[in-house]
Amino acid sequence: MTYVFSDFELDTELAELRFAGQTVSIEPQVFDLLKLLVSSGNRLVSKEEIFEKIWGDRIVSDAALSGRIRDARKAIGDDGTTQKFIKTVQRRGLRFVADVKVCNSVPLANVPSEAVSNVADQTDAFARPAVAVLKFQDASGEGQPSQLEAAITDELVAALSAWKYFPVISRQSTARVNAPEMSAQEIGTLLSARYLVHGTFRRAGNRLKIHVALTDTDLNTQIWSEGLACDIDELFEVEEEIAGQIASIVSPELERAEARRVLRKPPKDMTVWELTMRAASLLSNGKRSDFVEADRLAREAAERAPDWVLPYTLIATAQFQMAMANFSSSESASAFTPTLEAARRALEIDRSAWIAHALTAVGELWTNKNHELALLHVERAIELNPSAGMNYHFGGCITGFSGNPEKARFYQERLFRIDPTYPYRAVIEADLGLWHLLDKQFDKANERLRLSQSWDPFYGRALQRRVALSGLTGDCDEAQQAARKLFEMGLPLDYRTIASSYPFLKEEHSEIFLDGLRRSGVNL
Structure with missing residues (x-):
């Protein structure tokens, strides 16, 4: 209706x-x-x-x-x-x-396929497959429904909706489903949903084990499943954090499922939605050539749908991924300018695009050194999507450089609870090392920097911070070792270049870091 x-x-x-x-x-x-x-x-x-x-x-x-x-x-x-x-x-x-x-509503199944295809190029509404979250079942064996069943499901609906790629069917609609008595195909037809997210959880004391699955209703096949576990005592908001963890896992799986479907079509026949899903899939691959191709596909989608926000957020993301490759070099000051431009265009279209706020925050900090505006954007991103690891990555980085290392650590440590498989682990550990360094917690800084180097021995920012920390602790041999590796990688050892790429708002934080560089014994 x-x-x-x-x-x-x-x-x-x-x-x-x-x-x-x-x-x-x-x-x-x-x-x-x-x-x-x-x-x-x-x-x-x-x-x-x-x-x-x-x-x-x-x-x-x-x-x-x-x-x-x-x-x-x-x-x-x-x-x-x-x-x-x-x-x-x-x-x-x-x-x-x-x-x-x-x-009366006309289900898409009753609309001629050529009509759907034509509309899809004009608007994203008809081209995007919907997702339904079925009620998570308590398998603890207690016989009575628990409050967690409805609470986790409700929070997961909200968390997946915040990612904004796929429309999420309302809980009132999914309440009509008698899942044990219906096939996935029947549920999909009833709800007009292509994908179903469903699962169970089992509680044993303070330990919660969750099994979550993704089913393609067209294929009537479960296409992915995963288990996760957590200690309830360690969570601030139990249902919200559990749902956030599930959403951070499920959302990329939904994108990958769509990308697999899209790849079965010739590029010339792809709708705008399919172009964006192909671009999103490439962005998760980690290679520069994939980032370049993702940028090209997203720009093609933007040309065909200039008033749709998603292609511009993907352009901004592709530019961010490419900028990360130059982040330790002398080009770091301008590396995020294309990211900022695309993110700003996305916000012109949709002020509620969380990823556009997040990437605008990065650009405002690194390109414009505007801490106040960067903080406003990143806090808005977290408010719009509290289950996105990227938001806590950027939130920590911007908050730390804006003068609050303790809050920066809170954000980035929370990231690991929300998204334990976040791809930029080395970057986050190096950031945490820096925030401990600024608070003169040198042992903790050392531990974090060692973790960063174990994840990526060639991450230049971690090596720069290793030089500064070693200078502050008097370990000149370790400073020289980190400096040699930077030199071998072709990264700058110039004092002024390194200093300019650390946008500290507080003078005392800048002085702590630079004092470490000066006392390291390295010829900078």
Whole structure:
């Protein structure tokens, strides 16, 4: 069923909000709130009813409700002052006051394939396969449903939605599914979902073991599964952090599954969505030639869909990956300028694109030395997608150079809980070494730098920090050894070049680092 008001369509079958035919990015709970209000036919919906329908038995604050109302209004171009769609009735609840028409949705399966193909080149909405998260089952053998079942599932829906690649079917829709009695193909047809995310968890004391799987409904086949485990006592927000870990694993697997499907098609027949998925897949390969090809494909997608944000975020990501190769060289000051340009273009299209905020933050720090703006962007990225390891990588880097090494360590240590397989392990360990160095915790700095060098013996930034640390601790032999390796790699040993590539905001932090370089005994 589709509810039509003004230029908006709220499609309950596809769990989509569309404006003038274009999909509007919206979180699942915000969609569910809009659906409740729009379907109530101008009826007053009380706060109690909203809490019951949206959150069920979960206890949440009035602030959470206020946030969802604000986001719902923002999604449809409303606000608390004009209230042209959503009217607040003081101390009682909300009413949806716009004229609403109801019509039946047309499932994509009933649309001729050539029509879908034509639309796909004009908008991303029809080309993107949807994902449904089925309720995670408690396999602890206690016989009674646990609160974790619904909580993990709800948080995972929100976490996957935040990645913004694939539309995620709302929990209200998936609640209709009787998974044990239905095949994956039947569930996919019912929900209009190509992929299913499902799993079980087993709790033993404070230890939680989780098994998560990904199923392709068209093939009626499970295409991936993985197990993970965690100690609940070590988590700050149990359901949120568990869901974040699952999302950080599942999201790349979804991209890879789509890329495998895309590769079966000739490049000339690819839709804009398929071009972007091919580009996203190449970005995970780690070779410069793949980054260059990903950039080319993303730019082709951007030419065909200039008002779609995803190609520009992929261009920015490809430029970031290529910039990392020059990060230890004299070109580091300008290495991230193309990243910044593409990320800014993405934000012009969609201010809620988390990866564009993250990469803008990197560009603002390294290209413009604008710590304040970089912090604003990276904090917004974390707010938009708290399960993306990249956000904590950049959050730590920017926060550390902005003068708060302790918070920087908090961000980057949290990264390893969210995404234990994060590819830039050597970079993160070298950063953690630097933050300990600035706090004069030299033993911990030494431990982190050794870890960085064990992950990547040729990471130049770790070697530069090794020279500085060795100077501060009086180990000139180790400083000379690190300097020789830098020289053999063709990386700069010039004092001024190294100093200029460390954008410390606080003078005392700059002086600690530079003092280490001066006292190292290395001819810089």
